[in-house]
Amino acid sequence: RPLSHTPDLSIVGSYGAAEGDATILERGGVLFLARKGHAPEPLKYIGAARYRAGSSVALVTAKSLTIDGQMLTRRDFGAETEAAIRATARRDGAALRQAALAATPPAEPPSRRASDLVPLEGLVPHVRIDTRYASGNNFTGQPIYERAGAYLQRSAAEALARVATALASKGYGLIVYDGYRPWFATKLFWDIVPADKHVFVADPAKGSRHNRGCAVDLGLYDLKTGAISPMPSRYDEMSARAYSDFAGGTDAERANRALLRAAMEREGFTVYDSEWWHFDYRDWADYPIGTASFTQIEATRRR
Numbered sequence: 469r470p471l472s473h474t475p476d477l478s479i480v481g482s483y484g485a486a487e488g489d490a491t492i493l494e495r496g497g498v499l500f501l502a503r504k505g506h507a508p509e510p511l512k513y514i515g516a517a518r519y520r521a522g523s524s525v526a527l528v529t530a531k532s533l534t535i536d537g538q539m540l541t542r543r544d545f546g547a548e549t550e551a552a553i554r555a556t557a558r559r560d561g562a563a564l565r566q567a568a569l570a571a572t573p574p575a576e577p578p579s580r581r582a583s584d585l586v587p588l589e590g591l592v593p594h595v596r597i598d599t600r601y602a603s604g605n606n607f608t609g610q611p612i613y614e615r616a617g618a619y620l621q622r623s624a625a626e627a628l629a630r631v632a633t634a635l636a637s638k639g640y641g642l643i644v645y646d647g648y649r650p651w652f653a654t655k656l657f658w659d660i661v662p663a664d665k666h667v668f669v670a671d672p673a674k675g676s677r678h679n680r681g682c683a684v685d686l687g688l689y690d691l692k693t694g695a696i697s698p699m700p701s702r703y704d705e706m707s708a709r710a711y712s713d714f715a716g717g718t719d720a721e722r723a724n725r726a727l728l729r730a731a732m733e734r735e736g737f738t739v740y741d742s743e744w745w746h747f748d749y750r751d752w753a754d755y756p757i758g759t760a761s762f763t764q765i766e767a768t769r770r771r
């Protein structure tokens with residue numbers, strides 16, 4: 469490969485036995501190596517897959533990073549967690565689902581406002597709905613919902629419409645992965661996800677803000693090309709890359725994440741620290757926890 473100033477972004481990622489051991493990231497068109505206990509060092513390409521990093525030479529291949537005689541394997545920690553969850557779901561998913569459907573949401577005093585869930589389609593300009601939990605394309609590998617759809621309480625949906633209008637003027641649309649989520653799904657997620665990853669799912673004893681119709685999982689897409697805007701992690705990736713302040717990845721990924729967050733914050737949404745894609749609407753405490761399916765919600769709306 470010729471020596472060039474174009475950074476090889478294919479080596480951006482995580483290396484080592486544990487998350488945070490070593491990360492290669494891009495900032496301002498320059499690759500950096502961030503090792504535990506070291507300040508990030510710029511990586512200068514010197515040929516033959518080798519980089520100078522401070523006083524050391526690093527050999528970086530598609531599968532590993534070798535520095536100071538130590539070989540660190542390239543890892544996709546999120547994919548490893550997902551594979552373990554999917555194995556549990558294949559083995560115990562049907563029983564856990566039955567138990568979740570039979571369980572009862574936590575009792576609460578009467579809510580200040582009655583639920584008024586509305587579909588986002590038709591209300592939020594340019595919105596693309598990709599209901600991951602209605603297909604096998606989610607972290608469990610199994611469909612959770614009986615049909616696709618995305619609903620929010622009316623006040624949250626109207627705020628999201630204002631976010632979409634503001635972003636459209638910058639050339640971006642919103643892609644929504646989930647809105648209102650029946651409580652049984654939150655219970656199922658909690659039971660299927662290993663305890664050391666519980667930060668990525670809400671505790672059913674308290675309920676998720678999704679259950680109240682006041683949380684939304686979403687990303688951005690390019691209105692001209694339709695391409696999904698790259699972010700520092702995949703949706704629902706249970707790894708350090710999901711955190712809203714994760715410093716790795718590329719400039720473009722972090723800029724997209726910041727653009728989404730700033731637009732959402734301007735309309736009363738707050739990002740969840742552990743997930744760049746999850747936002748709570750400020751009115752969440754006013755609404756009850758619901759466990760009705762989308763089919764039941766549609767039936768009530770038509771009455």
Ligand SMILES: C[C@@H](N)C(=O)N[C@H](C)C(=O)O
Pocket residue numbers: 654657667668669670676677678683685704740743746
């Ligand atoms: C499961 C994930 N998409 C999510 O929404 N997590 C938050 C913490 C939640 O369950 O409320």
Ligand SMILES: [Zn+2]
Pocket residue numbers: 678683684685745746747
């Ligand atoms: Zn969420």
